[in-house]
Amino acid sequence: MLVRAFREEEKMSKVMFHGRECPHCRAMMPLVEKMEKETGIVLDKREVWHEEKNADLMRSYKSVIAAKCGGQLRVPATTATETQDLICGEVEYEKLKEWALK
Amino acid sequence: MKKYWRCFICNDIHYGVRPPEVCPTCRAADAYIEVTAAEAAQVSLAKTSMDKAGFRLAMEEFVSKNEFQVNPDRGKVEMLIEGIFENEKSHGLKYCPCRLRTKDFEEDLKIVCPCNFIMHETYKDKEDGECWCGLFVRRKK
Numbered sequence: 001m002l003v004r005a006f007r008e009e010e011k012m013s014k015v016m017f018h019g020r021e022c023p024h025c026r027a028m029m030p031l032v033e034k035m036e037k038e039t040g041i042v043l044d045k046r047e048v049w050h051e052e053k054n055a056d057l058m059r060s061y062k063s064v065i066a067a068k069c070g071g072q073l074r075v076p077a078t079t080a081t082e083t084q085d086l087i088c089g090e091v092e093y094e095k096l097k098e099w100a101l102k
Numbered sequence: 103m104k105k106y107w108r109c110f111i112c113n114d115i116h117y118g119v120r121p122p123e124v125c126p127t128c129r130a131a132d133a134y135i136e137v138t139a140a141e142a143a144q145v146s147l148a149k150t151s152m153d154k155a156g157f158r159l160a161m162e163e164f165v166s167k168n169e170f171q172v173n174p175d176r177g178k179v180e181m182l183i184e185g186i187f188e189n190e191k192s193h194g195l196k197y198c199p200c201r202l203r204t205k206d207f208e209e210d211l212k213i214v215c216p217c218n219f220i221m222h223e224t225y226k227d228k229e230d231g232e233c234w235c236g237l238f239v240r241r242k243k
Contacts, residue, residue, distance in 0.1 A: 021185025021199040023178045023236055048202050049189060058202055070222060072213065073202035074234060089234075 014100065015044040016078040017058045017065075022049075024090040025076040031093045032078075041100045048075060106142035107134040115142050154183050157196075161237075164216065170225075170238045182237045186215050200235035 016032060018025035036042050046054035058065070058073060065077045069088040078099070079086040087099050107121040108114070112128035121134030137145075152160065158172075158179075165171050173179050185199025196215045197203055203210040212218070219225050219233035225240065232239040 017202070019185065019199050019202075021181050021188060023181050024200060026181070049185070049199060050192075055202055059204065062204070070224075070234070072234075073204060075200055075202065 013044075013082060014041060014078070014080050015046060016076055017046050017048050017054070017061075018076045019049045020047055022075050027090055028076050028078075028096075031096055034093065035097050035100055039097065039100055043078065043100075106137050106139055108137045108142065108145060109133045110135055113145050115146050117142070154187055157183060157186070161216070165238065169241055170220075170231075171241045173232070173236055173239050175236075178236055182235055198235050 016028075018028070032043055032045075046057060048055045048058050058077070061077075061079065062073060064079065064084050064086060065073055065088070068086050069077060074088055076090065077086060077088055078096070080099075080102070083102070085099065085102060087096065091099075104118055107116040107118070109116075109125040109128065109130065111130040111133050112125060114125050114127040116122055116134060121136075124131050125133045161172050182199055186196045189195070189197040189199060193203065195210075197210065198213045198215050198217060201213045203213060215235075216238065217233065219238060222234060224234050225231035225238075228240070230240065
C-alpha cells in the first residue's frame with residue numbers, strides 16, 4: 001500500500017501531515033516556513049481532519065507513521081517519502097532543518 | 103467483551119464488561135439489564151446534549167480529583183475544543199484533533215477525548231507529562 005501511495009504521489013518527496021485545530025501543528029508552521037525559505041525545500045502540507053483525500057493518504061502511510069508515533073496516526077507527522085525518515089510531533093527548528101537537508 | 107446496560111429504575115446507561123452492582127445515579131442495587139447499542143444510543147441521545155462550555159465544565163470536574171489538570175494555556179485549550187467539536191460534528195465522536203482516526207471504530211475509540219493518555223510515553227513517568235495534544239497536563243507538585 002505504501003509503494004502504491006508513493007507512485008500515486010510521485011511529485012511528493014517531503015510531506016507534512018497536519019490538523020487544522022492541532023496546536024502542535026500550528027506551532028510547527030512558522031518553523032516549516034522558515035526552513036523552506038532557508039533551504040529552498042518545500043514541504044507538501046496535507047491537512048487531514050478536513051480533507052478526506054489527505055486523510056486517506058496519511059492512512060496509507062500507517063505502518064511507517066505508527067512505528068514512530070506511539071502506534072497511532074499522530075500529527076504533525078513529517079515524512080520523506082523516499083527514505084521514510086519521519087519526524088513525529090513538534091520539534092525544534094534545528095532538528096527540522098537537519099531532517100530536511102538529509 | 104463490553105456490552106451496554108440500562109438501569110431499569112432510572113435509565114442510567116453503562117458500557118462495560120459487567121453492570122455496576124449499584125446504580126451510581128439512583129443507588130438501586132442489581133438494577134441493570136443488558137440492552138442493544140441502539141437502545142443505549144436512543145436513551146443517551148434523548149437525555150444529553152453538551153456544548154463547548156458544558157464540555158469544559160465536564161473536563162474540570164473530571165480532573166478535579168486526578169493528578170492532572172486542564173492545560174492552563176487557554177488559547178491552546180480553545181483551539182483543541184474547537185477541533186474536538188468539529189470532529190464530533192463531522193465524524194460522530196469527540197476525536198482528538200492531533201491524531202487521525204484509522205476508520206476502525208474500535209481502534210478509534212482510543213482517540214476519543216479524553217483518551218487513556220496516562221499510559222502514553224508523553225505522560226507516563228514524566229514530571230511535566232501531558233497528553234499527546236496537550237489538553238491535559240500533569241499537576242505541578
